Amino acid sequence: MSKSFDRLSKALAKTLGISSVELIESFKPATESDLEKVVAFRKQFFTDGLKWDDRDYLRWRYSFSDNTADSHGRYWLLKVKDDILGTIGMESFELVLNGEVKQACHPLDLMTKPELKGVGIGAWLNLALIQKSPIVFVLGSSEEAEGLVRKIYHPLPDCISWKLPINILGSLKHKLNVPGVVPLLAAVWNSYSAISRTVRFKGLMPENAAVRQIDRFDQAVNQLSEESGIAGIFRFRSAEYLNWRFIDNPCTNYIALGLYANDMRLMAFSICHFIYSPVNRQQEAVIDDIFWSSDANNQNGLIWAKAMLAETVEHAVRSDAKLIQIAVCSEPFSRTLDSLGFFPRGSGSVCGVYAADPVISKQVYNDKLWFITEGDAHGEYYEQAIP
Amino acid sequence: MQISINDVLAMLAEVFEESVESLSPERKLESIGGWDSIGVLTLMAELDDQYGVTLTTEEIQNFATIADILAVLKNKGVDIAE
Incomplete structure (x- = not known):
């Protein structure tokens, strides 16, 4: 997977007009200073509005500081030259595996800049995330997300x-x-x-x-x-x-x-x-x-x-x-x-x-x-x- | 080096996990199961590796049929025999 990830990263980086190193370095957890930009980015996807404040959701769901001791996860951004190209949340949780507790993560909040829809950023964000956790558990509910789940992950029986x-x-x-x-x-x-x-x-x-x-x-x-x-x-x-x-x-x-x-x-x-x-x-x-x-x-x-x-x-x-x-x-x-x-x-x-x-x-x-x-x-x- | 349309179709068949016989220049990409986010990414990597071609975001977004992919390859200097 790692070799394949490097190859796919190289191709995506070229299409985006940056180097592979820049691409990898542009994938970082959001910090407090990113919050307003993140909220503005996400607003594009909630055209009917939300019944709650997205800032409250983000602050509840993710840590925006590097002090992750009590954190349930980070919100990762692909941000190139201050422009957010895509986001993926990484919820950390404890998985009981045949009696033993293991650290695992669950990707959510996968979003790609609308102008870059269809160029593979969603798949790349998933691939980038699975490099960072020993166990990644995922649920997909949209047709596109289901396709990604079936191709990148080992499929489990449907819920x-x-x-x-x-x-x-x-x-x-x-x-x-x-x-x-x-x-x-x-x-x-x-x-x-x-x-x-x-x-x-x-x-x-x-x-x-x-x-x-x-x-x-x-x-x-x-x-x-x-x-x-x-x-x-x-x-x-x-x-x-x-x-x-x-x-x-x-x-x-x-x-x-x-x-x-x-x-x-x-x-x-x-x-x-x-x-x-x-x-x-x-x-x-x-x-x-x-x-x-x-x-x-x-x-x-x-x-x-x-x-x-x-x-x-x-x-x-x-x-x-x-x-x-x-x-x-x-x-x-x-x-x-x-x-x-x-x-x-x-x-x-x-x-x-x-x-x-x-x-x-x-x-x-x-x-x-x-x-x-x-x-x-x-x-x-x-x-x-x-x- | 000149390549044939069949060479490109064989490459696409591998990328999209389809049989080569099912692919033709007229085939719409939306009808191909493998034409999704991971399929696009794999295609970009394959074109880069095999033909040294880098696709732009606009080119990818404008792809509707396999013929469109062939046209972009030709425009970028890949010698494809008719």
């Missing part, structure tokens, strides 16, 4: 989106233009759905267990992550990470729920948020993350996963969600979703991973071991939050 309709009136109104029949059809289906949920969810909650909303995560979640029932490869969920990613997120309001055993030990948690669907004209819930502990009697802990999922659904229903959705890449958990009445609604994001070290790549390229949720992506930019 599958699942949905659980609670009230189908809005979606039927959108799909069928038969005003007299739609409310009747919806009422019949909604009644069936409610009964089905009652039957499927019955007895899932372990005896003496309780659910509580979590305002801020504490050390209990670190222990849960260490004793996770998810064997394989997943992002380590520390209290510090979860508070940063969800509770302190400047773009979206998330709700975190915890499932506690009778000794008040945290056994599972879920995180969701609500969106307004302009198509179906209704409130919908997105379950962004779910995580559970193993248990002495249930090694994979799916008993906690099922109970947590059922409680999250009930919470969403009480909050007037007409549809509940979740995207996940995990074979065992997909079976759980199926058993609780969720329907697969097709592929969500395309996932991929790259590791230069052959020992690590052999481990991370094991497709069946990954556990990926919506929380591993960053969909905040692409959805409409409830006004």
Whole structure:
């Protein structure tokens, strides 16, 4: 890859009218002095505006100083002669790889100067980034991003989106233009759905267990992550990470729920948020993350996963969600979703991973071991939050 | 050194991971699966290595068919037999 990267860098540099050395040296993490220029550059891509201040997002997501001790990542710029040609964010995170914690990164915020669209800068930024981290995990949601993921990274199974309709009136109104029949059809289906949920969810909650909303995560979640029932490869969920990613997120309001055993030990948690669907004209819930502990009697802990999922659904229903959705890449958990009445609604994001070290790549390229949720992506930019 | 159109098509087939038989000067680049960001970058490197040709950003952005690539190569002094 390195030799190939040098060759591609040489060609791109020539097209841009600079030397390879200049090109490589022009790829640097943004600093405080770049911030206003970065905001102006990004504004070109958000023509409909944003529901939040992009500066708040950038300062929350990235460090703009070289003191990266508490940083969740840097925002890399390809800046030639003070002109930003492209950007790529590099979120740093801890990946649990068969019981060991490894440093990894996740590229996001890939943007290329519109005047240079189509000349390969996006691909080069990805290639430049993977030179800088031992493990790079990526999710692509646009067609172009998916192509890049499939070519540069080892493809992982797609994150599958699942949905659980609670009230189908809005979606039927959108799909069928038969005003007299739609409310009747919806009422019949909604009644069936409610009964089905009652039957499927019955007895899932372990005896003496309780659910509580979590305002801020504490050390209990670190222990849960260490004793996770998810064997394989997943992002380590520390209290510090979860508070940063969800509770302190400047773009979206998330709700975190915890499932506690009778000794008040945290056994599972879920995180969701609500969106307004302009198509179906209704409130919908997105379950962004779910995580559970193993248990002495249930090694994979799916008993906690099922109970947590059922409680999250009930919470969403009480909050007037007409549809509940979740995207996940995990074979065992997909079976759980199926058993609780969720329907697969097709592929969500395309996932991929790259590791230069052959020992690590052999481990991370094991497709069946990954556990990926919506929380591993960053969909905040692409959805409409409830006004 | 004179090269043939088939030599260029063979090179493009390798770059875009397509069969050489499926490529012709009339073929639209947007119909080629490999014509994407990484494909463009690989093409730039291949043209530089094989023919010493550096593409400009405008040339790349104006490519619509394989014939356009052939035309740019000819304009830049690559001797391609008709």
